[in-house]
Amino acid sequence: MWWLWGVIGLALSVWYIEAGAISIQCGQRTLTRAVQDDVHFSVAVECNGAPTLRWSFMSGSVSRDIGTWQPGNFTNITADYSDRAQAFANGSMLLSNLRVQDAGFYVLTVTEGGGSSRDVGFVLKVTEVLYEDLQYLSVSALALGCVAALLMFCMWLLDRLYHRVRAWRCRKRMPEADETELQML
Ligand SMILES: *[C@@H]1O[C@H](CO)[C@@H](O)[C@H](O)[C@H]1NC(C)=O
Numbered sequence: 001m002w003w004l005w006g007v008i009g010l011a012l013s014v015w016y017i018e019a020g021a022i023s024i025q026c027g028q029r030t031l032t033r034a035v036q037d038d039v040h041f042s043v044a045v046e047c048n049g050a051p052t053l054r055w056s057f058m059s060g061s062v063s064r065d066i067g068t069w070q071p072g073n074f075t076n077i078t079a080d081y082s083d084r085a086q087a088f089a090n091g092s093m094l095l096s097n098l099r100v101q102d103a104g105f106y107v108l109t110v111t112e113g114g115g116s117s118r119d120v121g122f123v124l125k126v127t128e129v130l131y132e133d134l135q136y137l138s139v140s141a142l143a144l145g146c147v148a149a150l151l152m153f154c155m156w157l158l159d160r161l162y163h164r165v166r167a168w169r170c171r172k173r174m175p176e177a178d179e180t181e182l183q184m185l
């Protein structure tokens with residue numbers, strides 16, 4: 001009886017090895033890059049036959065496809081990523097010109113011809129470059145300075161105008177006073 005269990009066990013383990021025939025080797029899985037940099041999600045996929053490689057992105061409630069390809073067969077990168085994502089035969093993907101919104105979770109799903117599949121995930125952090133902040137700060141400071149200078153100039157102009165008008169009204173009133181004085185005489 002128990003040779004039967006042995007056979008079933010052997011069958012199960014062979015099935016398990018078959019199912020686990022996809023091997024995914026990858027380097028660092030938590031990556032930090034600056035805005036406008038490139039990131040290379042480096043993996044080396046090995047399996048029986050041609051794998052289908054599918055990359056997708058997740059962040060909070062956002063989830064979207066980046067691309068699906070089969071080495072030597074087809075490459076289908078979605079429109080959103082067509083100019084920024086590059087597919088490699090070993091499953092790697094290069095994403096260039098990073099934005100802050102690219103920070104999140106990247107998943108590669110490898111599917112074999114037989115239908116079994118395996119996932120591997122990467123975390124990408126995107127930092128903003130400090131000197132851009134400094135540039136932004138100095139530009140805002142300059143803009144504020146210009147506005148302040150303009151305001152001061154306007155105030156000076158108004159002040160001058162006020163004095164002018166006062167002087168003119170005084171000059172205009174004076175002859176009138178003379179006239180009334182003359183009439184009274
Ligand atoms: C995958 O292929 C790319 C391009 O040929 C290469 O730069 C990268 O190092 C490879 N990754 C691994 C893990 O072998």
Ligand SMILES: *[C@@H]1O[C@H](CO)[C@@H](O)[C@H](O)[C@H]1NC(C)=O
Binds near residue numbers: 065074076077078
């Ligand atoms: C590429 O992907 C899009 C969206 O996932 C799909 O509509 C389109 O049919 C695919 N094209 C090919 C050639 O597989």
